[in-house]
Amino acid sequence: MIYLLDTSTYIWFVTDDPRLSAPAKRYLEAADSIVYLSLVSIWEMAIKARLGRGLTLPRPFIEMFDEEMLADRFQLLPITVDHIKSVFGLPHIHRDPFDRLLIAQSLAEDLPIISSNNIFDRYSSDRLW
16 A cells, blocks of 8 residues: 655654554555655654754654665655645645645545544545554
């Protein structure tokens, strides 16, 4: 199965955080899973790590990212013009620009998103947790 990760899910997985649900962990660890991490999540982590806002990482962002992307075999999902255009078609349920772009990518690529954020359920994306 192919999945898209929410930013928090990625962080919780690589840090072995107990907030990661057991089903989410199984999806991510399944041998046949293809897991995408969006560039929007990397952008979000870089901004929050740099500003020291709402992001606690066990080691420096760049170091953690380089090691974990290789170790966990995540693939990068680029941000395309179609993804950005899809944001305009989303209802105004919440204002988080990172989440909105993740939802747009999930819908445009027809990928279920692994996320604890239940606000994603208010969109037509397929959320797993």
